[in-house]
Amino acid sequence: MNTKLYKRVHTLAETMVEAxxxxxxxxxxxxxxxxxxxxxxxxxxxxxxxxxxxxxxxDFTEDAELAQQYYQKALDFAEAIENQDFIASINYASAVLSIEQGQPELALPKLQAADVAAAQTGDSELQREVKQLLKKLK
Incomplete structure (x- = not known):
């Protein structure tokens, strides 16, 4: 990803959080x-x-169905470039949204995929969060 573009996305996200x-x-x-x-x-x-x-x-889309479509698009790209960090975080975020929408049955396979991908990363915090949520669902 272009560094300038990454910085712009990051700045927009920070500004939205502040807003x-x-x-x-x-x-x-x-x-x-x-x-x-x-x-x-x-x-x-x-x-x-x-x-x-x-x-x-x-992450910032209020319409849950549309947000899931964006997560899927992000996941498709992450899988295409075989980036386990993004695969893990996207599956986790999508699973959390599914749970918030009262659809834990949709969350479970996403969490399982997030768990597998997170295990291949150095992100111990994400690994812990995924495992905790998996434990709650089972």
């Missing part, structure tokens, strides 16, 4: 729209399309 904390819907909406536009503009463009932008978009 939520300050109940500033206008700023949130502007940043969300810009992030969505970046994703759409870069979709299918080598070195500009990346799982991180789609996962971030999903």
């Amino acid at each position: 939520v904390a300050k109940s500033n819907q206008k700023t949130f909406d502007l940043c969300y729209d810009e992030l969505k536009q970046l994703c759409l503009e870069h979709e299918g463009v080598e070195r500009k399309d990346h799982p991180v932008q789609w996962e971030t978009l999903a």
Whole structure:
């Protein structure tokens, strides 16, 4: 992923978090729209399309069904580039959303995939979170 693009996605995410904390819907909406536009503009463009932008978009999407579509798009990219960190985090985030939507049966296979991928990473915190959530579901 282009470093400049990564920094822009990161900055937008930080600004959206701050906007939520300050109940500033206008700023949130502007940043969300810009992030969505970046994703759409870069979709299918080598070195500009990346799982991180789609996962971030999903994280901030209020419509659960649409968020799951963005997570799937991010997961497809992560699997294509065989990035276990993204595979783990995307599956975990998608599983959490499924649980929040009252669909634990959809969450379980995602958590199992996240567990396998997380085991191949150095992210011990994600590994712990995945295992804890798996334990709760079983």
